[in-house]
Amino acid sequence: MGTTKTKLFTNEVNAIANLAKAVAHPARITIINRLLQTETCVCGDFVQDLGLAQSTVSQHLLALKKAGLIQGTIQGPSTCYCLDVDQWNEFRKSIGNFINQEAALKSLCC
Amino acid sequence: MGTTKTKLFTNEVNAIANLAKAVAHPARITIINRLLQTETCVCGDFVQDLGLAQSTVSQHLLALKKAGLIQGTIQGPSTCYCLDVDQWNEFRKSIGNFINQEAALKSLCC
DNA sequence: GATATTAATCGTAACATTACGATGAATGAT
DNA sequence: ATCATTCATCGTAATGTTACGATTAATATC
Numbered sequence: 001m002g003t004t005k006t007k008l009f010t011n012e013v014n015a016i017a018n019l020a021k022a023v024a025h026p027a028r029i030t031i032i033n034r035l036l037q038t039e040t041c042v043c044g045d046f047v048q049d050l051g052l053a054q055s056t057v058s059q060h061l062l063a064l065k066k067a068g069l070i071q072g073t074i075q076g077p078s079t080c081y082c083l084d085v086d087q088w089n090e091f092r093k094s095i096g097n098f099i100n101q102e103a104a105l106k107s108l109c110c
Numbered sequence: 111m112g113t114t115k116t117k118l119f120t121n122e123v124n125a126i127a128n129l130a131k132a133v134a135h136p137a138r139i140t141i142i143n144r145l146l147q148t149e150t151c152v153c154g155d156f157v158q159d160l161g162l163a164q165s166t167v168s169q170h171l172l173a174l175k176k177a178g179l180i181q182g183t184i185q186g187p188s189t190c191y192c193l194d195v196d197q198w199n200e201f202r203k204s205i206g207n208f209i210n211q212e213a214a215l216k217s218l219c220c
Numbered sequence: 221g222a223t224a225t226t227a228a229t230c231g232t233a234a235c236a237t238t239a240c241g242a243t244g245a246a247t248g249a250t
Numbered sequence: 251a252t253c254a255t256t257c258a259t260c261g262t263a264a265t266g267t268t269a270c271g272a273t274t275a276a277t278a279t280c
Contacts, residue, residue, distance in 0.1 A: 002238045002265030008161045009136035013143070017136040024130040025268085026119035029208070033123070039214045044226075051118045056269050058228055063267095077226050077277045085213045092209045098139070099202045099209075103195045104149045112235030112268045135238085154256075166239050168258055173237095187247045187256050 016098050019091055022067035027052060027060045032083070035070060041082035043075060126208050129201055132177035137162060137170045142193070145180060151192035153185060 006014050023029055027050055034049065035042060046061070047054050061081065064070045068087045072079045116124050133139055137160055144159065145152060156171070157164050171191065174180045178197045182189050 001240075001263075002236095004135065004238065004266095005162065006136060009140060013136045013139045016139055017134055020130045020134040020139075023208075024127055024134045025114065026116060026123045026127040027268095029123050029126055029130075030119060033211075035215070036211045036213055039216075041215075047227095052115065052268095053270050054227070055229080055271075059268080062228085072227095074227090074276080077224090079227060083213050083215055085215055088213055095205065095209050098133075099205050101143075101146045103146055103193050103198055105145070105151075105193055105195055106149075111233070111270075112266095114236095114268065137238095157257095162238095163240050164257070165241075165259080169238080172258085182257095184246080184257090187249095187254090189257060 016094060019067065019094055022063060022069060025060065025063075027057070028064055031060060031064060031081075032069065035081065035083040036088075041073075041080040043080040044078045046081075126204060129177065129204055132173060132179060135170065135173075137167070138174055141170060141174060141191075142179065145191065145193040146198075151183075151190040153190040154188045156191075 004017075009017075023032065030050060031046060034046075047057050050057055052060075061070065061072065065072060069084060069091060070081050071084050072081045074080075114127075119127075133142065140160060141156060144156075157167050160167055162170075171180065171182065175182060179194060179201060180191050181194045182191045184190075
């Protein structure tokens with residue numbers, strides 16, 4: 001059917017899957033890395049930076065916005081983006097809880 | 111076109127995106143959580159556990175296998191799966207490098 | 221007011237993902 | 251040898267994703 005059956009899983013698990021989805025594209029990771037590294041918001045030049053069409057970049061930015069990771073405000077003719085720091089820290093915590101799990105298994109058993 | 115333009119991005123960024131994709135589904139996260147918590151490999155009962163069709167579960171297991179995160183060996187009539195502990199630790203490291211980044215920005219600037 | 225710039229949105233094509241049922245291959249039990 | 255069990259694989263339908271060009275909306279400049 002092509003649609004994830006979210007009802008089968010816990011909210012926590014679904015949440016992690018959604019966060020993973022939000023960053024499951026190199027363009028979006030590049031955007032986040034860029035926003036992480038600058039001390040101000042970034043206005044405009046993502047398109048040149050990424051090498052994708054303007055509309056495509058806009059879509060990726062929207063995806064990150066929907067995930068709550070970034071914020072954009074109109075500033076003159078252009079739109080400026082910055083990381084939502086609080087949400088980024090929430091993101092880090094959630095993903096952290098998942099990946100900080102030490103395997104109970106010590107070595108390959110099969 | 112529907113195909114990610116991986117050539118535009120660095121290997122590192124593409125690698126993180128692929129890892130994120132591998133866990134970007136609640137069924138696959140549930141499988142990993144299960145394998146993380148058991149001290150032995152898990153034989154069989156994922157289908158009942160997840161509530162998805164047998165063929166669907168098989169596909170998710172294959173995806174995790176392709177990502178290198180799990181290992182499966184045939185054991186009698188059934189197949190037993192366990193986490194690839196080394197790969198899991200690699201995974202943790204890579205994702206960790208990404209999410210351990212502290213935002214340079216201290217508060218919302220726009 | 222007319223024009224240029226910037227980015228969002230719309231429409232669309234190609235491809236990927238998710239899911240299921242059916243079939244097939246391998247092993248264990250009878 | 252036959253049958254049941256278990257999982258992988260195949261085929262396929264529905265939906266989602268990625269990407270682009272074209273259009274639209276908003277602001278800045280002339």
